[in-house]
Amino acid sequence: MDLSLAFLKNRIDEVKPVTLVNERRSQKYRGVKILDPDAKLQKGFLYFWQDDAEGLLKALDDGGVSLEEGAGVVMAGNAPDDPKRFPAPMLCFSGAQRTDTFNLICEIFDSFNEWGERVYQKALGKMDLVQFMNLLNEVTPNPWYIADASYRVLAARDAPEVEELSYIWRFLYQNKRLPIETIFAMEDMGKIEQMSKRKKAYIPATEPFNIPFVSKSIMIPDGEIAHFYLIGVYTRLSQYEIEIADFFGDILNRVFAREGSGLPAAGRFYDSFLSDLITGDVSDESSNVIGKMYADFSWTPTDHLRMAVFSRLDKSGSISDEQRVFLLESHCNSRGFFHDGRVAAIINTTRSCRNAEDDDDACLALLRPLVREFNCSVGVSEVFSGLAGVLQLGMRYDQALFALGASERPLSTPSHSFERSSPIVLFSSVAMRYFQERVVQADAISIFEHPSLAILRSYDTEKETELYKTLQTFLENDRNVTTTAGLLFVHRNTLLKRLKKIASITTLDLDDDNCRRRLSASFLIAGNAHATRSDT
Numbered sequence: 001m002d003l004s005l006a007f008l009k010n011r012i013d014e015v016k017p018v019t020l021v022n023e024r025r026s027q028k029y030r031g032v033k034i035l036d037p038d039a040k041l042q043k044g045f046l047y048f049w050q051d052d053a054e055g056l057l058k059a060l061d062d063g064g065v066s067l068e069e070g071a072g073v074v075m076a077g078n079a080p081d082d083p084k085r086f087p088a089p090m091l092c093f094s095g096a097q098r099t100d101t102f103n104l105i106c107e108i109f110d111s112f113n114e115w116g117e118r119v120y121q122k123a124l125g126k127m128d129l130v131q132f133m134n135l136l137n138e139v140t141p142n143p144w145y146i147a148d149a150s151y152r153v154l155a156a157r158d159a160p161e162v163e164e165l166s167y168i169w170r171f172l173y174q175n176k177r178l179p180i181e182t183i184f185a186m187e188d189m190g191k192i193e194q195m196s197k198r199k200k201a202y203i204p205a206t207e208p209f210n211i212p213f214v215s216k217s218i219m220i221p222d223g224e225i226a227h228f229y230l231i232g233v234y235t236r237l238s239q240y241e242i243e244i245a246d247f248f249g250d251i252l253n254r255v256f257a258r259e260g261s262g263l264p265a266a267g268r269f270y271d272s273f274l275s276d277l278i279t280g281d282v283s284d285e286s287s288n289v290i291g292k293m294y295a296d297f298s299w300t301p302t303d304h305l306r307m308a309v310f311s312r313l314d315k316s317g318s319i320s321d322e323q324r325v326f327l328l329e330s331h332c333n334s335r336g337f338f339h340d341g342r343v344a345a346i347i348n349t350t351r352s353c354r355n356a357e358d359d360d361d362a363c364l365a366l367l368r369p370l371v372r373e374f375n376c377s378v379g380v381s382e383v384f385s386g387l388a389g390v391l392q393l394g395m396r397y398d399q400a401l402f403a404l405g406a407s408e409r410p411l412s413t414p415s416h417s418f419e420r421s422s423p424i425v426l427f428s429s430v431a432m433r434y435f436q437e438r439v440v441q442a443d444a445i446s447i448f449e450h451p452s453l454a455i456l457r458s459y460d461t462e463k464e465t466e467l468y469k470t471l472q473t474f475l476e477n478d479r480n481v482t483t484t485a486g487l488l489f490v491h492r493n494t495l496l497k498r499l500k501k502i503a504s505i506t507t508l509d510l511d512d513d514n515c516r517r518r519l520s521a522s523f524l525i526a527g528n529a530h531a532t533r534s535d536t
Helices: 005-012 053-062 098-124 129-138 160-165 167-175 180-188 191-197 239-259 270-278 286-297 321-331 359-374 386-391 393-408 427-439 451-463 467-476 481-488 492-506 513-535
Strands: 019-021 032-034 046-049 072-075 090-092 144-148 153-156 213-220 223-231 305-310 334-339 342-348 378-380 424-426
Touching: 005 019, 005 090, 005 098, 005 239, 032 098, 046 098, 053 072, 072 098, 098 129, 098 239, 129 144, 129 153, 129 239, 153 167, 160 167, 180 191, 180 270, 180 286, 191 213, 191 223, 213 239, 223 239, 270 286, 270 334, 270 342, 270 393, 286 386, 305 359, 305 393, 321 334, 321 342, 321 359, 342 359, 342 393, 359 378, 359 424, 378 393, 386 393, 393 424, 393 427, 424 427, 427 513, 451 467, 451 492, 451 513, 467 481, 467 492, 467 513, 481 492
Parallel strands: 032 046, 046 072, 072 090, 378 424
Antiparallel strands: 019 090, 144 153, 144 223, 213 223, 305 342, 305 378, 334 342
16 A cells, blocks of 8 residues: 555654655655665655755765655654755654664554555455445544445444434434435535545535545446545544545445446435335425426426336346346336335336327336346336325335236136236236235224125035125126126026025125125125135
8 A cells, every 4th residue: 555655644643743844645655765875766665864854965965865756755853944955755753763763664554555455355355345344444443434326325334423423424324325405415515526526535625514524436437336435533634544545445446347336326316215205204305305306307296107116136137126227217217216125116107198098008118128128027006296196105116016916926816717917017907906905904894894795605605506706796797697697607597596596595685886885895805805814
């Protein structure tokens, strides 16, 4: 690890006072050597001068010593009265023993070279990011964290004191991301653009964090993918922390470029916000954030939106979840993100509706090529729009997730043949099934079930008849005798005899609207209860 004189001074000041002369922060050194008379100095090395400043100046004037551009000097003695007479940067130890000075510099170089080598070796293997980042704990007591380009925390060092000092840091550690209002504040102040342009680590202005920190952007050829920070809590930030961040960040650049980042691109901070909305984490600022999101995506409050949830990726597949999000957003007007380990997306079907008979057709047309490309299934919610619709994103996600489940487990009821599954399922097509499965879970639901169903089940069991199925099919087909007889594969007269028998043992009045509605709902409830018992 190459070190600057400012880095060395910061490290040495903990032990003994040292003066830095002719500082050049961009100049780094690989190690230290003894400066012998008549020796030609090499660029990138520090040289230890064993005499005082006047002796070095005389050697320079006599031509016995030649300081190449990029070389530096360490000297056990007072700083020169006129630094401009010396062409190289210098570290001067006043009142220090020569041997102690040389040994101290060597120890610092040896220590950081050994640490840097372990960092390199760790980065070459299969890397666990948290374990890798923990190597920082050996060289700085200050807390650190690394976040992806959407400001979600990938790894962080525990620091309870930081949480007490700042609301933002407390939120970051607890929620594993920056508050979205903080991101907007950074954007308004130009900090995000500034950090994206700076390839070297630096110490920005503290606002809006109110704690000094070192910022280092992690870059790959495709652009910025992450941010690495050292927070000045326990020690005053200096060139020391800046160089640590630069060294460590540059290695992270290579690791992510080599392995493929697997991280979202810059500007994806809405991903965390959308995921929070699904879990019901709605704040007073949510409405403002949604308004800004609509503006950034060029959406309008009247646009037709749907939530889509994709099946989890087959491990043997050749396409990653990150690629799925990229292709999804490239193919249609949508915003993809991750929630609970799944790829989810808000799809805007408004523009596609102009070329389709209805919104359902437009949605299916958008998703079919993606489903073929991804080799997966997808569940889709009903249409929503505007502020109120996005605030209910949790309900729409629940709809899409249920539809996805329906695509993977076909429907079978006593009166229906086994239905083949489809890779794309709209919630509207399984809404009654949702009702059927959810309502049976309600407490005391058996009170609602029409008592005639129990009578018919008991009669069928005793007499080995099919009156229960006959009544269910008859009601589902709007009491059409011909259609019902065909579905049951019985003669019309046989069906009429069964209906007469049902009337005689139950006293049902099928001409009564309320009676029919309750019977239909009861069949839904009873059908799901039957399916649940069969599964167990």
